[in-house]
Amino acid sequence: MIESQSDSRDSDDAAFLESVARPLRSPEFLAESFEARLMEQIRREGSPIHPVIATPPETSWWRTERVVRLSPLTGLAVAAGLAGIIALSAIVGGTRNGTSSDVAGIASSSGAVRSDTVHVVRFVFVDPAASTVEIVGDFNAWTKGVTNLERGPAPGVWTASIALPAGRHEYAFIINGSRWIADPLAPKSSDDFGVESAVIHVGLTQQSAS
Amino acid sequence: MKGLTDAELIAAVLDGDSESFAGLVRRYQDTCTRFAVRMLGSHADADDVLQTAFMRAFRGLRGCQDRDRFGGWLYQIVVNECRTFASRQRRRDLRFIADGEAIDRAVSGSPEVELDAGVADRIQLALGMLPPDQREAFLLKYVEEMSYEEISGITGVGVSALKMRVKRACDGLRDLLEGVYHD
Numbered sequence: 282m283i284e285s286q287s288d289s290r291d292s293d294d295a296a297f298l299e300s301v302a303r304p305l306r307s308p309e310f311l312a313e314s315f316e317a318r319l320m321e322q323i324r325r326e327g328s329p330i331h332p333v334i335a336t337p338p339e340t341s342w343w344r345t346e347r348v349v350r351l352s353p354l355t356g357l358a359v360a361a362g363l364a365g366i367i368a369l370s371a372i373v374g375g376t377r378n379g380t381s382s383d384v385a386g387i388a389s390s391s392g393a394v395r396s397d398t399v400h401v402v403r404f405v406f407v408d409p410a411a412s413t414v415e416i417v418g419d420f421n422a423w424t425k426g427v428t429n430l431e432r433g434p435a436p437g438v439w440t441a442s443i444a445l446p447a448g449r450h451e452y453a454f455i456i457n458g459s460r461w462i463a464d465p466l467a468p469k470s471s472d473d474f475g476v477e478s479a480v481i482h483v484g485l486t487q488q489s490a491s
Numbered sequence: 492m493k494g495l496t497d498a499e500l501i502a503a504v505l506d507g508d509s510e511s512f513a514g515l516v517r518r519y520q521d522t523c524t525r526f527a528v529r530m531l532g533s534h535a536d537a538d539d540v541l542q543t544a545f546m547r548a549f550r551g552l553r554g555c556q557d558r559d560r561f562g563g564w565l566y567q568i569v570v571n572e573c574r575t576f577a578s579r580q581r582r583r584d585l586r587f588i589a590d591g592e593a594i595d596r597a598v599s600g601s602p603e604v605e606l607d608a609g610v611a612d613r614i615q616l617a618l619g620m621l622p623p624d625q626r627e628a629f630l631l632k633y634v635e636e637m638s639y640e641e642i643s644g645i646t647g648v649g650v651s652a653l654k655m656r657v658k659r660a661c662d663g664l665r666d667l668l669e670g671v672y673h674d
Contacts, residue, residue: 294661301664302633304611305618308521309528311538316516319545323509326549422551423571424564425647461647 400483401444404452406430409437411456418452418478420445425455447484453477498558505552512549519562522635523569529630530573532619544572566645570627577623617667621660628653629660 406414414430420443421427430439451470454462463469464479471477495503495514503511523544527537548555548565555564618626631642632653639650646653 297665298633298661301614301668304614305529305630305634306525307611309525309534309537311520311524311534311541315520315538315541316513319516319542320510320513322542322546323512323549326546327509419547419575421554422547422568424551424554424567426556427551427554 399444400447401442402481402483403440403442404430404454405433406439406454407437408439408456411437411439413457414439415455415458416441416443416452417455419450420452425458430454445481445483448482450481450483451478452481453479496559497561501552501555501558501561504549509549512552515548515561515565516545519565522562523565526566526630526635527569527573529615529618529634530623530627531576532615536576540572540576541569544569547572563641563645570631570645573627574623613668614664617664620667621663624648625656625660625663628656629664632657 404416408414415425416428416430417423417425428441428443430441432438433440452464454464456462463477467479467481469477470480495511497515497518500511500514504515520541523541524537527540527544528534531537531540544565547568551568555561557564618629621629627646628642628648631637631645632639637645639653642648642653643650648656
C-alpha cells in the first residue's frame with residue numbers, strides 16, 4: 282500500500298514536471314542578424330587568441346607581479362615565439378605566511394591603461410596539502426583544466442604567470458580539482474549563486490577601475 | 492560545412508579559416524538560445540550573453556581540449572556567462588519577465604492566443620522566481636534533458652547538490668503554479 286502511494290506520487294510528479302517542461306522546450310530564436318553580427322566581430326579579430334604563459338623567473342618570485350609592456354608588433358612576435366620578454370616587477374604587499382589553507386594573493390598592476398599592453402600577472406597560491414592547483418577566470422572562459430599552477434621552489438607554493446589584457450578580471454583557484462577558493466587577499470565579487478570570485482584590475486589604478 | 496565534425500571545424504578555424512566558426516555557431520545556437528532565454532527571461536539579454544559566449548569560445552578555442560565534445564565545453568561558457576549576466580542584473584526590479592511581445596500577446600491578443608500565452612508566461616514567470624541556481628539546474632535537467640553527470644560536468648556542482656536543487660525547484664514550481672493545471 283505504501284509502495285503504491287509512493288508510485289502514485291512519483292507518477293503525479295512526473296506528469297506535473299512534464300507539463301511544466303514541455304512548453305519550456307519549445308524553440309527560441311534570436312534576431313536573424315545574430316550570426317552576421319557575431320561573424321563580423323570574429324572577422325575583425327582574425328584568429329583565436331591563445332593565452333601567452335610567461336616562464337616564471339628563477340629569482341624574486343615571491344608574491345610579485347610581472348608587468349610586461351609590449352608594443353603590438355612585439356606582442357605578435359612573442360605570440361609567435363620570436364621575441365623575449367622584458368620584465369619589470371613590483372613587490373606586492375599584503376602577504377602572509379602560508380599554512381595548509383592559506384591562499385597567497387596577487388595585486389593589480391599599476392600604470393595607465395594602454396590597449397597595446399600585455400601584462401604578465403603572477404598568481405601565487407600557498408597550500409602544502411594541495412595535489413593540484415588551477416586557476417579559472419574570465420580570461421580562460423572559466424574553463425577547468427586549462428591553466429594549472431606549478432609547484433614553486435618553496436614547499437606548498439604554487440604559481441602561474443598569465444598574460445592578461447588591461448582591465449578588470451575575475452578569477453578563482455580550484456584545489457585538487459574540486460575546491461573553489463576566491464583569493465582572500467583580493468577584492469571579491471559575488472554572483473547570484475553566492476559564489477565568490479576574486480577581482481583584479483590589470484593596468485588600472487583602483488581609482489580608475491572604480 | 493554541414494558534413495564536418497566539430498573537431499574538423501575547430502581544426503579549420505585554428506588553421507586560420509575563421510569562417511568555419513559559423514558552422515559551429517549554426518550547430519549550437521538553437522540549444523544555447525533556448526537555455527539563455529529561459530534562464531534570463533529576455534531575448535535581448537540572451538542575444539547579448541550569447542554574443543559574448545560565442546566570442547569567448549572563439550578566443551579560447553585552443554583551450555578546448557576534447558574537440559569532439561565542443562558542445563559541452565561551449566555549454567560551460569554559456570552557463571557561466573548567464574551567471575555573470577544575472578549577477579550584473581541583480582538591481583533590476585523586473586529581472587525576469589517574458590519578452591515584451593509575449594506580454595502584449597497575453598494582455599491584448601486574441602482569446603486563443605491569450606490562453607496559450609497565459610500558461611506559458613505563468614510557467615516562465617514562475618521559473619524566473621526561483622533562485623538562479625535552482626532555475627539553472629531545473630532547465631538543464633528537464634528542459635535540456637541532460638543527465639546529472641552531464642550537468643555536473645558543465646556546472647562543476649556535485650550530483651547530490653544538483654539533485655537537491657532540482658527537487659527544490661520542482662517544489663517551488665509546484666507551489667508557484669498551483670491552480671494553473673487544476674482549475
